[in-house]
Amino acid sequence: MRVLILHGANLNLLGERQPEIYGTQTLTDINELIRTAARELHIEVDFAQHNSEGAIIDALHAARSAYDAVVMNPGAYSHYSYAIADAIASIPVPVIEVHLSNIASREAHRRISVTASACTGSISGFGPRSYVLALHAVAQTPGK
Ligand code: DQA
Secondary structure, three states: OEEEEEEOOOHHHOOOOOHHHHOOOOHHHHHHHHHHHHHHOOOEEEEEEOOOHHHHHHHHHHHOOOOOEEEEEOHHHHHOOHHHHHHHHHOOOOEEEEEOOOHHHOOHHHOOOOOHHHOOEEEEOOOOHHHHHHHHHHHHOOOO
16 A cells, blocks of 8 residues: 655644644654554555645645555645645545644634545644554545
């Protein structure tokens, strides 16, 4: 099984960005944690990070012929990008949305995820382990 880990806007700054909310681990640290979990689950993982909406959409389109699933943290795009939601709905590949923070307990504008509505499922609030939990979910529930 091949899974694309797709990080969205501003996640390249993890470690220095609002550490009181997102923790002190960098994106490289988090990718290493994911890589270790993936190895144990016999999942092959690739990583991408894009700040722009169009690049995220292009990555989702390309994933449809290259991956069995996508684990994605769209960042703030989650809360308003109907274009990314449409891209998720347009591909046959299951997409699991993850958030480091518990978006349900944050500001009103973060409590809605328009992209999660197009996803197979979502995991939020477990810090970097949200990604690991999503990997377990895709390992156990293949198919959209
Ligand atoms: C986030 C939550 C979003 O609201 C925020 O804009 C992010 C990070 C998270 O992982 O908790 O960039 O997606």
